[in-house]
Amino acid sequence: MNPATPVIRMDCVGRRFGRHRALDGVDLTVHAGERVALLGASGAGKSTLLSLLNGSLMASEGVLEVFGQALADLSPNALRKLQCGIGTVSQRLDLIEQVRVLHNVTAGRLGTWSAPRALVSLVRSRADDDVHSALHSVGMAWSMHERTERLSGGERQRVAIARLLVQRPGLILADEPVSSLDPARAAETLELLRAPARDSTLIISLHQPELARQHCTRAVGLREGRLVFDVPVADLDTARLAALYTLR
Helix, strand or coil, rough: CCCCCEEEEEEEEEEEEEEEEEEEEEEEEEECCEEEEECCCCCCHHHHHHHHCCCCCCCCCCEEEEEEEEEHHCCCCHHHHHHHHEEEEECCCCCCCEEHHHHHHHHHHHHHHHHHHHHHHHCCCCCCCHHHHHHCCCHHHHHHCHHHHHHCCCHHHHHHHHHHHHCCCEEEEHHHCCCCHHHHHHHHHHHHHHHHCCEEEEEEEEEHHHHHHHCCCEEEHHHHCCCEEEEHHHHHHHHHHHHHHHHH
């Protein structure tokens, strides 16, 4: 990808579910290295937007490009290859609870492996320097051979972030990863997410504007599927937040 090419370009992108329009005419451009907070009430379209960006949903209209490639034009194989460069952290975390932490962290590489190698890795993963380093970075070096189901919720989040570190994605998408956490734990988790994002682009949906100000460089507001504002976090003021959350 040309360094000048945006990581994300959305041109009048919409997504419908039957008669319901979850996103409506969204224009958004994001460049490499930006940390973007998606703000808006529940149902505003934040999760739908992230699902479009990682290719798990397709737009109903408009043009959506990731890493300079129009997702609608990609073959299934080409889409899977592109998705190897996208790391996603959801509220569910998408960890395999019944296996050891080592296997979950190693799963960050599955998209780049053949199917036979991926299957073998679920049984006989090896801890190389990258896995050791990733777990050490998130304070979980002790847990490598622990079964994931025995970990606390906060520890599972750290494992999911270690998986990102091993994957080394160019784009990180985080869907409300701190919504159920207390303020101290939320700030800690966002600091950990910023570690892989130093060399990547981060887009994260949040409900807490103060966390956006502390951890992001840019804020995008959505309401009822439409983009309401796109500003530097320094310009995230009371009037803009009221436009998102005030009842009509």
